[in-house]
Each structure stands twice: as C-alpha cells, then as structure tokens.
Amino acid sequence: MADPVISLSKVTKRFGPVWANREVDLDLFPGRVHALLGENGAGKSTLMSILAGRYSADGGTMMMHGREVSFNSPAKALDHGIGMVYQRFMLIESMTVSENLALSAGKAHGRTGIDQVIHQTAERYGLGVDPEKRVFELSMGERQRVEIIKLLMLDAEVLIFDEPTSVLTPPEVDALFEVIDQLRAEGKTIVLITHKLEEVLKLADDISIMRKGRLVFSERIDARQMSRQQLARLMVGRDVVLRVDKKEVAVGETILALQGVSGDSPLGGPSYTDVTLEIKQGEIFSIIGVAGNGQVGLVSAITGLSQARSGTITFDGATYNAREWRMASREKIAYVPEDRYHSGSIGAMSIADNFALTRLAAYRSGMAGMVLDREKMAADGTRAIRDHNIKVESSEDSAGSLSGGNLQKVILARELTRNAKLFVAEQPTQGLDISATEEIWRALLECREKAAVLLVTGDLKEVLSLSDRIGVIFNGRILEIIDAHDSDQVDRVGLLMAGVRT
C-alpha cells in the first residue's frame, strides 16, 4: 500500500457558533478515487476548501507527502499540486477559454505557447473544447472541462471535484467519468464530493461519510462491493431512531392534493415529474430524498414561490391549475423554508420585525390599514419569545444575533401563528442541536392536530420519528408512498432513496 499523498489530522473549522468541521482525520491516496459523502451542510465542501486553500483551518494539521503544509490561498495550494473544481465555476465569462487558462497557467507556459498546451492536454484526456470560444458561449460541461484543463496544466496531483455532475447532462456525466478513470490510472489523487450514491458505486475506491461536521465513516474498501442500501444507511445514519411521543390524531379531510404536477426548479436545479399525492388534515406527510432529487423545485411549486409547468393542485376543495395556484397559494400556506438565514428571516431586522414578515395583515392599522402597528408587533414578539422559549434579551434584538435554533423557533412560531390549513416545513432541523430539534419536532406534532403538515427533509431519522406517511422522491419522481406505521415497509425507505425498487 502506498503512503498517503495527503493526510489531514484533527482539522477543525468554525463559522461563528457553527462547527463546520470538527477534528476530522482523513487520508488520501494516489491512484484512488475518494468519495466524500454527506448531507447538505455536513461539512464536505468546507473540508475540501481548506485543503484547496480557500479557507484556513482553525485547528489541526495537513501533511502532504509527510511534510506539514498550510495554504493561505488557492494559488498556494495549486503550487503544491492541489486543485479544486468548484460547483460554481471560477471562470471569467466574457473572456475566451485560452485567456482564462492563461490567467492561471500563463506563468508556467507563456501566453504564446498556451494554445498548444491546451491542445495537448485536451487531446490527452479527451477534454475537447475550443480555446477561442468565450466562456459564456460554453455549456456547463464544457466549462467544467476548462476547469479540469486548468488544473492539469498546472500539474495538479490532487484533484477535488465538488458535486461535479450536478450541472451536467447524462452524456457529459459519462464523459467526465472516463476522464476521472484516466486520471486515476495515471496515479492522480481524486476526491469526489457528492451525495449521489450511483456515482460512488461506479467510481469510488475509498469512501468517507461526514455528518454534522464530523467524519462518521471512512474506509479503504472496494466500494463496488457495497450495496446501495448499505451506503444509504451509512449516509443518512438510520441507527438512532428517537422515539417521540406521538398522540393519536384522527385523520380528516384532504387539504392538499397534487395531480400529475411537473416542473423545473427555480434556479435550474433538477426537475420533478408527474407528482401525485394527497395530504390530509391530522397527518404529517413527509417527502424524503437524497439532496438534488427535485424536492426543492417541488416544494417551491407547492408554496407558490415558483410555478409548475403542468398539473393541477387542489386545496381545501378548490382546484387550481399551476398558474392560478401560484397566485393563490401565498395566503393559504404556512411555510418554514430551508434557508432560514436569507429566506425565512432578515438578519438585520429585529425579532419583532421578523415575526411580522408573513403576517403583515395582522398589523395593519390606521389610515386604511397603511400604518404599521408597532406596539402590537412588539407585544406579539415578546409573547412569542416567552411562549417558544427563545433565548434572547428582547424582541428588538436583531434576528442575526440569534443562534440557528433560536432563529428557527422564531420562524416556526411566526408560521404557527398564521393558523394555516397546511403547514410546510423544509429541512426544519438541519444544523440544529438535539434540544432545538426536539422542540421543533414537538411543535410539528402539535401542529398536525390543527392542520395538515408537509415535512420535506433528507433526514431519515426525522422522517421515521414524525411521519404518518412517507413519499420517497428519487430523480424527480415520487417512487412510492409508504405508511409509516407499517414497519416492514419502512425498512425499504433507505433503499428507495437510493432509487432501488424491490
């Protein structure tokens, strides 16, 4: 067995109160593809950005070929042969491919020789791209090739790919995999950050899994010997199912029904296809899937943030087409969005202000409802702080000063106060500690006594603890809807998340 090229030990990185990485040990070997898996926010990208010099670690050491190194810039890391292909490409769109490459690799090759080197590199790895084209004219796959060529021209020894297939079409994915295979054969060290199990099974030699900033699993195994199910379990961490006190609640009438709803994600993410489901008063219906399977787009269509392409939506007895629903949905649904920092709240405004964000109608007073009733806002804010046990001095403190858990409680309290018939919670406990998680779970369970609840999450534990019915989404489709009380069926959820229907 060769010695590791890179050896991280006890690497730690904090962003304010959040531990992005906590004492992570990781070895990377030459000629192997190392898959780094984990949910959103598990700390994969942060860890690799430290290795690639974009962030500096707060603690721990990095060894390269047995010597301690640390990089204060990506350029420094590249000097040592470590490069990263980011999800968002680092290219100047108005410049040509050759100009872009000259910017980073020009020093090594000279402006005049560069076209030839591009040509040679492209030829050798099958990375065809026209050096004279401007970057904005290129497809996402071509742009990625430019990024890879950039690293190869600088003789990178360690290549880190951050979710490289998320922007690619299927043929481009195949082409990328061939390139990665060739790089491996040449003895390069490859890191593949992903949450797609197929890719792992196809490519990886080593697997590490991160959860909440820690490395929870890392082994030198031949990944292809593993089943998808094992992988899914490892990734989502199924072993610790907390039991919550779940009151029996009588299931009532259907509140929301989707009929053949299809559409795209608002920001060009994965689409969702032909989704049909019903959510009833008194139940928690969960949509679970590995990130990037279309759930973001589906939720935005349900909550009216984006418009589905086709299908009909029935809400509380009235039927809407996709466009009508977008206009009508706002008032009807309480919604805790995934991004609690930028969508769910305004960090620079007070808690009282945040508590009013989706409930402005309650504070209209005076002059035809144009005046904002500040006293009532302050009083309601203070009451919410007390009722929901939010740890803060006063309702005039800024939302940005709250911890993630307390902020989420403010958002949750606000949406609960709306008394909507449908309550949508998207990744409601992501990144929260256990006590905050439990409080939010309790609130959701209580909520279903008065409303229908839609929970969208990638956390299997959460789904199994709370749901009455579970819809598993894979590749934009709801593969199956499972009754959470049927324990034989529930075991299949992990498998379905990996796209296996048995």
Added chain:
Amino acid sequence: MIRIEKRIQPLRYQGIFAATSAVVIAFVVGCAIFAGLGVNPLTAYAAMGKGVFSSADAFSEVLVKATPLIFTGLAVATAAVMMLWNIGAEGQLVWGGICAAGAALFLFPQTQPWLLIPLVLTASALGGMVWALIPALLKAKLRVNEILTTLLLNYVAIIYMEHLFYGPWRDPAGFGFPGTAQIPEAAQLLRFAGTRISLGFPLALLCAVMLYYLLYKSVWGYQVRVIGKELRAARYAGFNVTGKILAVMALSGAFAGMAGMVEVCGIHYRLQTGLAVGYGYDGIIVAWLAGLNPLVVPFTAILLGALFVGGEQLQSVLGLPSTISLILEGALLFGLFTGQTLVRYTVTISGRSKEVS
C-alpha cells in the same frame, strides 16, 4: 500578506463608527492637502470654521446650501433603502426646476395667487418623479442597471434645460443673458428675516420627518426595508418587488424634483445656469453619511453645507482654491465606505504561509 475576512458579527454602532471614520479620514486628508499647499492645516480649518460661525449671516448661508441637500439626500436615501442607486438626483432636480419655473411662468395670471406655490411644488415633484420613473421602469422590466441610466439621464436633463433658457424660454427683456424671465412674486418662496433661507428649509425638514414615518411606521415602508435588506425573504413573503421599485424611485425623484423647486423659487427666481451645481451628487454623500436615516439627513446636509461655505472662505481669506471643499467631500465619502467595510470585515496583516519541512 494582507488577509480580509468577513466578521461573524458586524461591529456594534456601525453607523456611528462609519460616520466618525468618514470625518476623521476627511480631516486627515485635508491636513495633508493644506500642508502640501504650504498652509498650516489648523489655520485653514480655523478659517473655515470662522467663515461658518462668525455671524448669523454666515451661518444662514449654510442653511441655504443645506436646503436642496436635504431634498437630494432624502432622494438618494429613499432609493438606497431598497438598495437602488439613484445617481440621477441631479437630473431629477433639473426637471423639478424646469417644471417649477414653467408652472410659475405660464400658470400665473390665470391662477389664484395662493394656489400658485402648491401647484408649482406639485409640478416640480411630478417632473422629478417622471424622470426617475424612466430608469425605474427599465430596471423593473428589463433589469437595466439603474446606476448607469440614472447617471446618464442627468446630462439629458441638463442639456434640455439649457435648450429651454437659451432658446424658447429665454427672457426677451434679459439683455441677452441666458435665463428665463423672473417668476412672479406669488411663486417666490417666503424668506426669513433678511436671510436667503426660504420656506424651502422647513419644507425639507417636514419631508424628512414624513419619510421617516413612511419608512419606519408604515406597512409599505416595512416591505421596502425588507426588500432592501433581504430580497429572498421578500420574495418568500410574497411582496410585490417590481411595484416597489417603481414606487420608491418615483418618491425618490419627487424629493429631488422639490430640490429644484426650492432653488428656483427660493434662490434664483428664474431658470438659469447655476441650478445644476451638483446638489444631486452631493445628496449621495448626505444620505450615506446619515446612514440612510431620514431624521439624520438634515444634519449631514448642514455639515456638507458648512463645508461648502467654509471652502469659499478659504478662497477669500487664504487665497486657496475653494474647490478644496470638493476634495474634502470626496474624502468624506471615501472614509465612510472605509468605515463601513471595517464594520463588516477584519483586516489582518500576517507573515508568509507556514511551511515546515
């Protein structure tokens, strides 16, 4: 190696910190310039101070200068609360002046005298508003960058105004001087006790208070502030962003238009060169120095007015170019943005990267 990193929590009292650093940096820059010109900086600052505070008359000129600055400051602040950059307050001021002069000159004999000033004021506000709505529509419908459009439209407005007072609106009895005829007395704003301070000053203060209430005490203002601070949260909450862009720019233009009115009806009494002297651009500094708070705008406008009056004093007492006040103005803005950056980022200077073999 200089490393700039984002602070996890911005510094407290950011507004005060930024404004203080602006004043300090401007002061230091001024010292360097005075020293470079061979004048003791303290003598120069003393001369400026004396020019401003030596007499009630001198100080009244500060308030005269501050009056249009309050309006343009409010104009810039209104737009900036929603993260829109209205660099076009100058052109909107010019249109306000054109409409004010036009209304005063051509409505006069037919209109009741007491009605004239309200009509002229409304006309000026509408003029500024319409001029601001052009970039607002381009921004809202086609996402055209409003910084460029508002700026470029300034030149269009100024040239059109010149066309008017050199051409069709030129005073036939004006001995060839470029400018319109004097506006009727009924359209001239009342002046206070022997000074050039007009009714425009209390009107500006009233507008500042009104804008404060609109932004901080109304539902509409709440929505505008949310859009400015966190666009995604505004979309999530279902606010009408496009409509707000139009409304906010219209209001912004109206304030700038009124600046043109108080200049025409309070100072010049006609449309002529000297209306577009940069108050629209100065409004940017007034607004940001005030931290975009409408209630602070009058104070920063007075500060800037004092700077201008003091600058003139430099010329008459020490023989220094009065344009030094423009340099100080620039240094204020530069210092302000430096302060705002330091509030949000830390700058550390460290040695080379660690490499242990």
